[in-house]
Amino acid sequence: MPNVTITINGREMSVREGVTILDACQAAGIPVPTLCYHPDLTIAGNCRICVVEVEGWKTLQPACATPVSPNMVVRTGSPKVRKARRTTMELLLAAHDSNCPECERNGNCELQTIAEDMGIDMNRFLTSPRPVSVVEASPSVMRDNSKCIMCTRCVRTCDELQSVSVIKPMQRSCDVHIATFEDKGLSNVSCTMCGQCINRCPTGALYEKSEIGEVWAALEDPEKFVVAQTAPAVRVGIAEALGLPTGRNTGQMVAAMRMLGFDRILDTDFTADLTIVEEGNELLSRLKAALVDGRKDIALPMITSCSPGWIKFIEHHFPGLLPNLSSCKSPQQMFGALVKTYLAAKEGIDPSKVVSVSIMPCTAKKYEKDRPEMRSSGYKDVDYVLTTRELARMIRQAGIDFSTLQEEKYDRWMGSSSGAAVIFGATGGVMEAALRTAYEIITGKEVPFRNLDITPVRGMEGIKEATIQLPDAMAPGWEFLKGVPVRVAVAHGLVNARKLMEKVASGEADYHFIEVMACPGGCLGGGGQPIPTNPEVRQKRCQAIYEEDCSLPLRKSHENPEVQLLYAEFLEKPLGHKSHELLHTHYTEREL
């Protein structure tokens, strides 16, 4: 596209033809308020807060939806613009439950910020009572339409990023509201509980179902032994949720949690490493059964099962592919099953006194822990799930100054991690971790990538494909795989997962192994992560995750010493009897 010359606020500039006025303003550092605009989504142009004056037009134009044209003259702060924006903001606020101090998003609300910038001290249009808070609940996602400004970012997120499409505007005019089909509620439709809608809500209309109260109660109960696990992506998100720059804050996070009173602070990374050992062996045994034994009933490609939003999606949309899912539980649930068995025994604690809390970048994990099959320890394997945001809130509630904390270490038995486990938090990470281990099992050598970085499966491309050529020299017992090109694919964001599954279902794809994560960017972009999310934020978290991987002495899951100890003392062997009892699960077809 050629460049065009435009003038914004008297400043002449050259911009690429086809960009919007908003793009041009952002590139030039000219602030324009937006609400319905989100960099991850298509343009709606419905909030009208970004309107600008364009010379020659009778009406104001939405900067987000209006492409530049040659010699366009734009004013972003003229009296006409300011008045229209202010009136529009008053209208939004008049229809909004503006009880800010009692709102989930107080202090991190786009509506509040813009209202403050505009100096809305008095609303001329409060002609009806403000809407009253009515909360529609689900195990993960809460909706309070009294805070909704009808920007439809949640609707577009559900449609465009996740292809789930369970929420839509219903009715019209001032009765319009976002709802599920026939108001069935998110629990009764094919919502995956991914929480991506929460991450893109500009106000407090969407938020997670909080379990902070329950966790405080457990921490304050002297009878309880409260064990926490922290997911890989939480450590690169927690700082943002506390208003600090993105970083690797594993040690500070552990220190803060110790101050909160958790009896043991352990790492989901431990079961991420365990997942790799179990899942890697599962994949190899499937390949053997299919290629050597010639069994036709073996489902390939095998697909990862770490992401509970993804699991619910495939149960609703592709039930025919359920046999392709790895039977491995997610790392959270493996961890939960071991806490009240293995760990309780090691610590000499009555498992009925153990409260198992997980800190997750995810809202679907809240739903996952309540699934009836997740009680293989004889108790509820995971009692409570907190999002990254909820942990940050507890840290603030406790008055902990996170930025000055000294780094501390995880507790033992289930607290050690390899770099391979850390990268579970990024799209492609499970695949990379699995390849690092599986390649070594079958060839006896390290994966042939510099510094073990399997770059073809990294990055933010929606669907990534790679072929790993196996060598001719194989480890004993694996000769049948000699020279085989192992084809793998990675998808993140359910819209991409759907595309990939359609290819698998139609037989068009011939992969051996597929990784799917429900959320864009993988867990680092999870529905429980700090708000806002956008490509830039996700890129920063991704970088932090790979830096953490590099910084760890062990880079391969099977080298995790505590995982080795677990097998030696408890599980005996991968895919063994105890593993099947505690670490593996089954799936359920669900209707649409």
Next chain:
Amino acid sequence: MKRELLLSAAQPELGSALRKAVGMTPADVAFEVRNAKLQGRGGAGFPAGVKWVLAGGASGDVKYVVCNADEGEPGTFKDRVLIEQYADRLLEGMAIAGYAIGSSYGLIYLRAEYPYLVPVLEKAMAGMKEAGMLGKGLFGGRFDFDVEIRFGAGAYVCGEETALLESMEGRRGEPRNKPPYPVNSGYRGCPTIINNVETFIAVPHIILQGAEKFLGLGEGGDSGTKLFSISGDVERPGVYELAMGSPLGDLLELAGARDVQAVQVGGASGRTVKSTELGRSLSFRDLPPGGSVIVFDKSRKMLDVLDNFMKFFVHESCGQCTPCREGNRRLRHAVKAIKSGEIRTREDVKPYFDLAETMRLASKCGFGQTSSNCFVDIVSQFVELPSGGQGGN
């Protein structure tokens, strides 16, 4: 229909204009319509020929001709009368448009309340097909054109052309962002022209008689004739045809209006004028004429009239954009507040004029941009509010 000028006069032989058009180049047909300055008869007044030229030049193998028959403006019924009487001319106009822009597909988006017009249209289609004027290979040539009927679901906003497209594609009837304009990306993303029933019916006349003749029919620089549905406090309500640009008073005289207090031109979203302004012209330069003219005599309480219109807009807003969704209901509140005495002074009502201005400037589509017109016109001209605030005069 009263008065016989162009559309309502003795019609030329059916198909003669279409036959003439397919003997011309498509571009020449579009230019002829453009040169005739035929402005959209639905009320927005966009030059139809410009749409045709743009759509003709737009790239795309598949293009669509859409007839907007979603006549929903309160007080308008001219398109219903036209379809009842001239369904075949409408189809002829659409076929000419199809030839001009390179489209073989016509779609009539028919108002949900007009199902009884379906047999009328179907009969006309069958007749034209039999005569080789619709379907495969018109007049034995290589140009194909066929028409389908689609139904609206009763939403007023679906008369807005992009909301109409959304509705036809099976989604909520909500206006789209423009650009892209339908001439480039319309129905199913293909180049599409959308014209009103009356616009299409004028086309055969333009093709047969030429742009010059059509231009000459208007008064004061306007082009062609225009149908008006006139109702309210008149002795002879009905559909009248007048030269475009005629004075409002001529129409009122024809319909027998007496004791006039106010006239609303162009429907609820049009302009409301006082009886002293009957010399103003029915033209896109002055009082933009949609289909509807409603006369209110001196017995009418204009605030009640306004309340009724605002109730309509509150009901019909699609709810997509903030100024329209939230603005109309606040304006309706203001009307009630004036009636109840809660709003007493000019200062009290001023915020609502600001609101009306914001709705006009910042709403996404023509609905929200015009729904405050009646508030502004009626409150400023027909409601006496004293100045009461400090510093007021």
